[in-house]
Amino acid sequence: MKTLLLVRIAVRSILKNKMRTLLTMLGIIIGVAAVIVMVAVGQGARLQIQQRIDKLGSNLVVVTPGASRSGGVNMGAGSSNRLTLDDYEALKRESMWLSSISPMIVAPAHVVGGSGNWRVAVMGVSTDYSRIRSWNVSSGRHFDETEERAMRKVAVLGQTVVDNLFPEGDPVGQTIQLRDVPFEIVGVLERKGQTAEGRDMDDVILAPWTTVRTRLAGRMYIPQILGSTDSKADIPAAQQEMKAILRESHGLASYDEDDFTLKNQSELAETAQGATEVMTMLLAAIAGISLLVGGIGIMNIMLVSVTERTREIGIRMAIGARGRDVMVQFLIESIVMSLIGGALGVAAGFGGAALLEKLSGWGTVITPQLVALALGFSATVGIFFGFYPARKAAALDPIQALRHE
Amino acid sequence: MAHEAVIRIEGLTRTYTTGSTAVQALRGVDLQVMRGEMLAIMGASGSGKSTLMNLLGCLDSPTSGNYWLDGVRVDGLGRNQLAEIRNTRIGFVFQGFNLLSRTSALDNVELPLLYSHRGLKVDRRQVALEALRSVGLADRVDHEPSELSGGQQQRVAIARALVMQPAILLADEPTGNLDSRTSLEVMALFQDLNAKGVTILLVTHEHDIAECATRVVELRDGHILRDEPVTPRRDAARQLALLPEIGA
Ligand SMILES: Nc1ncnc2c1ncn2[C@@H]1O[C@H](COP(=O)(O)OP(=O)(O)OP(=O)(O)O)[C@@H](O)[C@H]1O
Ligand SMILES: [Mg+2]
Numbered sequence: 001m002k003t004l005l006l007v008r009i010a011v012r013s014i015l016k017n018k019m020r021t022l023l024t025m026l027g028i029i030i031g032v033a034a035v036i037v038m039v040a041v042g043q044g045a046r047l048q049i050q051q052r053i054d055k056l057g058s059n060l061v062v063v064t065p066g067a068s069r070s071g072g073v074n075m076g077a078g079s080s081n082r083l084t085l086d087d088y089e090a091l092k093r094e095s096m097w098l099s100s101i102s103p104m105i106v107a108p109a110h111v112v113g114g115s116g117n118w119r120v121a122v123m124g125v126s127t128d129y130s131r132i133r134s135w136n137v138s139s140g141r142h143f144d145e146t147e148e149r150a151m152r153k154v155a156v157l158g159q160t161v162v163d164n165l166f167p168e169g170d171p172v173g174q175t176i177q178l179r180d181v182p183f184e185i186v187g188v189l190e191r192k193g194q195t196a197e198g199r200d201m202d203d204v205i206l207a208p209w210t211t212v213r214t215r216l217a218g219r220m221y222i223p224q225i226l227g228s229t230d231s232k233a234d235i236p237a238a239q240q241e242m243k244a245i246l247r248e249s250h251g252l253a254s255y256d257e258d259d260f261t262l263k264n265q266s267e268l269a270e271t272a273q274g275a276t277e278v279m280t281m282l283l284a285a286i287a288g289i290s291l292l293v294g295g296i297g298i299m300n301i302m303l304v305s306v307t308e309r310t311r312e313i314g315i316r317m318a319i320g321a322r323g324r325d326v327m328v329q330f331l332i333e334s335i336v337m338s339l340i341g342g343a344l345g346v347a348a349g350f351g352g353a354a355l356l357e358k359l360s361g362w363g364t365v366i367t368p369q370l371v372a373l374a375l376g377f378s379a380t381v382g383i384f385f386g387f388y389p390a391r392k393a394a395a396l397d398p399i400q401a402l403r404h405e
Numbered sequence: 406m407a408h409e410a411v412i413r414i415e416g417l418t419r420t421y422t423t424g425s426t427a428v429q430a431l432r433g434v435d436l437q438v439m440r441g442e443m444l445a446i447m448g449a450s451g452s453g454k455s456t457l458m459n460l461l462g463c464l465d466s467p468t469s470g471n472y473w474l475d476g477v478r479v480d481g482l483g484r485n486q487l488a489e490i491r492n493t494r495i496g497f498v499f500q501g502f503n504l505l506s507r508t509s510a511l512d513n514v515e516l517p518l519l520y521s522h523r524g525l526k527v528d529r530r531q532v533a534l535e536a537l538r539s540v541g542l543a544d545r546v547d548h549e550p551s552e553l554s555g556g557q558q559q560r561v562a563i564a565r566a567l568v569m570q571p572a573i574l575l576a577d578e579p580t581g582n583l584d585s586r587t588s589l590e591v592m593a594l595f596q597d598l599n600a601k602g603v604t605i606l607l608v609t610h611e612h613d614i615a616e617c618a619t620r621v622v623e624l625r626d627g628h629i630l631r632d633e634p635v636t637p638r639r640d641a642a643r644q645l646a647l648l649p650e651i652g653a
Binding site: 005320402 | 516
């Protein structure tokens with residue numbers, strides 16, 4: 001019915017003023033595209049960190065020495081602020097919730113073998129370690145429980161070590177010297193990549209913790225004890241239980257604070273995300289500014305066309321357009337422009353994100369919510385500033401609108 | 406006879422206030438226009454002719470006074486009702502044309518139809534074309550105002566005022582930009598419309614144009630100075646026929 005005529009009028013007006021339409025849409029396009037690219041980069045970074053945390057293993061609980069509160073280091077009786085193998089053995093013996101557990105003894109060592117030598121952190125772990133970290137071998141095998149109990153001198157090499165010492169090929173079956181002690185290579189680990197902090201996880205040699213303790217002792221510390229449960233739901237119970245066992249093992253009185261820290265996977269993720277939070281905020285701020293600039297652009301063009309439009313509105317009203325007709329026309333114009341501009345902006349945003357990913361190697365993630373947000377804001381600005389002058393003019397007497405300079 | 410007054414105004418005033426100064430453009434005007442009349446409004450520049458026309462055309466509201474259109478009070482009507490009156494009952498030709506720029510003559514003339522229910526029922530382009538033809542502009546339908554002469558723009562404006570076939574035609578200096586021949590053509594058109602029953606009010610400075618009307622009203626400083634019938638009335642069509650053909 002009559003609305004149909006108004007749609008016709010609006011479309012005609014858009015087509016008639018190609019330059020104004022283009023400039024208005026440009027503001028929306030830039031605003032939408034900028035926000036999408038910026039936030040896509042931020043979300044991409046988050047996702048990458050999440051993936052790295054996931055690589056640590058599933059249903060993981062990590063014990064680290066020292067209280068979690070940095071200012072509150074507790075030096076009470078019996079407190080050592082260290083983890084010991086006794087802690088590991090107590091946990092292994094008493095915990096009911098943990099399905100797997102492994103200490104991590106780190107012994108920095110000089111490795112000789114293959115085509116040269118290398119400095120590496122030898123990690124003494126239990127046979128559970130591979131399960132906890134979901135870390136399989138790409139060739140050979142992990143050491144087994146017999147070897148662990150017998151303190152056999154067997155080693156599983158990380159890919160970086162293999163790359164450096166055995167560039168020619170599979171080293172399984174060969175021998176390497178760790179601090180002058182010969183170890184047999186029984187397996188090679190799958191490549192795991194970098195940690196959230198950028199450390200190379202493949203620059204490592206795994207050996208039974210029993211062997212490391214006896215053969216490579218000396219400068220040795222236990223930075224972590226790793227445990228995992230069968231299901232995510234068990235984690236809180238396991239954490240509580242571990243806490244009790246460790247407090248007991250450390251001989252802490254009830255008023256003493258923990259001298260160790262327990263963290264599950266999501267807490268680890270939070271810690272790691274903390275750093276990217278800043279970046280995400282920064283990107284969001286830039287995106288917000290882009291949106292604002294885009295919005296101001298839209299606003300300017302809309303306001304500049306007000307003079308012309310006010311006269312136009314005067315003419316339309318003089319020949320019988322009601323205020324409502326004028327407003328509907330302008331609303332349709334604004335919506336159509338915002339929608340087309342928004343769609344082009346989304347396309348440009350996807351293109352820009354893809355290009356950035358290709359050029360910089362950063363991961364980008366575009367979620368539907370992001371698209372909706374960017375579209376929503378720009379459309380709101382476009383519609384508001386397109387509609388606002390019309391509203392103002394439609395409230396005038398026709399003759400006033402006609403006289404408008 | 407009072408029933409036949411298409412337009413009746415009493416004590417109409419209009420005061421423009423700009424900042425601290427107030428200009429009294431109309432200072433109490435009484436006027437009745439009967440159906441079928443053709444009224445010429447004269448007066449010096451600034452005497453309030455356009456102000457009066459705008460009020461009669463429901464484009465502006467009076468500061469005080471009453472206005473009856475077809476016996477119905479229109480001062481105090483809502484904005485939408487006034488818009489409807491402007492759309493369907495009054496055709497208005499502005500002193501400055503007021504055509505939409507960058508819009509073809511045909512689209513300009515079609516415009517009133519787009520805001521009326523009638524526009525849904527008729528072939529709008531055909532109706533608009535008909536109106537343009539009646540003012541002799543059938544060969545300029547696709548031209549935009551900037552591509553038309555002043556006289557041609559004037560005629561587009563007239564066609565737009567006529568396209569809704571209003572009972573009242575208000576024209577503010579419709580021949581102000583035209584040479585004498587084109588002026589006569591416009592007046593012949595008006596007289597023809599008037600003969601078909603359209604009530605016409607037009608503003609003019611020229612006496613021979615005013616003589617084409619049936620009655621002349623002269624304004625001075627917002628008052629009606631003179632209001633008298635025209636005798637004898639000039640027949641624009643006959644005068645036109647007496648003029649030598651252009652290019653002949
Ligand atoms: N919008 C306005 N604001 C202030 N004063 C106005 C306005 N419009 C008209 N006037 C004043 O009102 C008076 C009458 O103006 P109006 O336009 O009606 O004159 P007019 O008789 O049509 O003159 P012209 O023959 O030059 O068209 C003039 O003194 C003019 O300055
Ligand atoms: Mg005037």
